[in-house]
Amino acid sequence: MDIFDYKDENEYADRMKTGALLNPRIDSTFKALFTQDTQDSREALHAFLEAATNSKIETVELKPNDAPQLFDGQRRISYDILCTLDNGQHVNIEMQAFNQAYDYGARAEHQVSRLEISGLKKGDNWKKAPKVYQISVLDFVYKNDDEQKSLADTGINHFYMQTKAGRRLANLLNVIFIELPLVIKKEMSIKENTALENWAIFLKEADNPHKQDLIKELTKKEAGLMQAQKTLSSISANRDLWLEEYRYEVYERDRQSSIEAGEERGFKLGLQRGLEKGMQQGMQQGLITLARKYMAKGHTAEEAAEFAEIDVNLLK
Numbered sequence: 384m385d386i387f388d389y390k391d392e393n394e395y396a397d398r399m400k401t402g403a404l405l406n407p408r409i410d411s412t413f414k415a416l417f418t419q420d421t422q423d424s425r426e427a428l429h430a431f432l433e434a435a436t437n438s439k440i441e442t443v444e445l446k447p448n449d450a451p452q453l454f455d456g457q458r459r460i461s462y463d464i465l466c467t468l469d470n471g472q473h474v475n476i477e478m479q480a481f482n483q484a485y486d487y488g489a490r491a492e493h494q495v496s497r498l499e500i501s502g503l504k505k506g507d508n509w510k511k512a513p514k515v516y517q518i519s520v521l522d523f524v525y526k527n528d529d530e531q532k533s534l535a536d537t538g539i540n541h542f543y544m545q546t547k548a549g550r551r552l553a554n555l556l557n558v559i560f561i562e563l564p565l566v567i568k569k570e571m572s573i574k575e576n577t578a579l580e581n582w583a584i585f586l587k588e589a590d591n592p593h594k595q596d597l598i599k600e601l602t603k604k605e606a607g608l609m610q611a612q613k614t615l616s617s618i619s620a621n622r623d624l625w626l627e628e629y630r631y632e633v634y635e636r637d638r639q640s641s642i643e644a645g646e647e648r649g650f651k652l653g654l655q656r657g658l659e660k661g662m663q664q665g666m667q668q669g670l671i672t673l674a675r676k677y678m679a680k681g682h683t684a685e686e687a688a689e690f691a692e693i694d695v696n697l698l699k
Contacts, residue, residue: 395629396625404589407589413520435476445466460493472514475494476520477494477518479522495515495516515556516558573597582605589612
């Protein structure tokens with residue numbers, strides 16, 4: 384059923400009474416999956432990080448999610464799940480359920496650079512500069528053009544700084560994209576898959592009632608996935624998370640509708656002013672309209688601008 388097939392948020396939340404599972408691709412559920420104060424949740428996070436960084440990790444410490452602001456007026460960013468590992472490395476894990484109007488790659492690079500600059504203290508040797516990771520789980524294919532298609536065949540891509548010939552720098556800045564729509568081809572090879580590929584399958588299908596046999600196979604193979612499945616079952620009894628999931632999906636559908644409406648207006652405008660410029664103006668106007676809806680519901684201009692990913696000055 385589509386989100387709008389439900390009468391209201393309470394009818395949607397009543398799904399929990401049927402034994403249905405929350406969608407781990409929704410931001411609030413994804414965060415809850417890895418941040419519960421339980422052994423299962425901690426072990427799931429530990430296993431996921433080892434799979435994503437391809438390294439042995441002794442300890443994981445959760446950190447506050449707001450990045451420090453270095454100067455007045457600097458754009459505020461908030462991480463989804465920010466961790467520090469025993470070796471001093473910093474990791475941010477993000478879930479992005481819907482494609483956005485902005486370039487998600489630019490956002491990921493900005494976030495990983497903000498992680499890096501918070502790692503050194505005055506007087507530290509450059510050798511103390513920590514390795515940092517921005518791990519993004521995307522429920523869409525990033526940049527569906529020919530170049531990216533060749534890169535994204537596996538659905539899991541690790542980006543770092545290097546020359547075209549392959550000469551790398553220090554490998555301090557690491558961005559990992561896990562593109563869930565591309566992992567379907569891995570469902571028939573879970574015994575040969577990497578741990579991270581199996582994590583991707585789990586996150587894509589964990590709440591699918593028609594794929595529970597596959598989920599059982601995965602949890603038998605990977606202990607961390609067993610802990611994740613137990614945690615997902617546990618938090619799926621939390622009504623507040625069901626309400627949050629409903630509101631998030633409605634918000635994103637409204638956002639997409641506003642963008643599409645803006646694109647249509649922009650296309651018409653583009654016939655007169657130049658197609659690309661008109662499309663950009665139309666998309667921006669759609670996001671401004673969406674932000675004003677959230678201001679009408681009581682949010683501040685700053686909050687509404689952050690929701691819509693626009694400059695707050697456009698609302699003044």
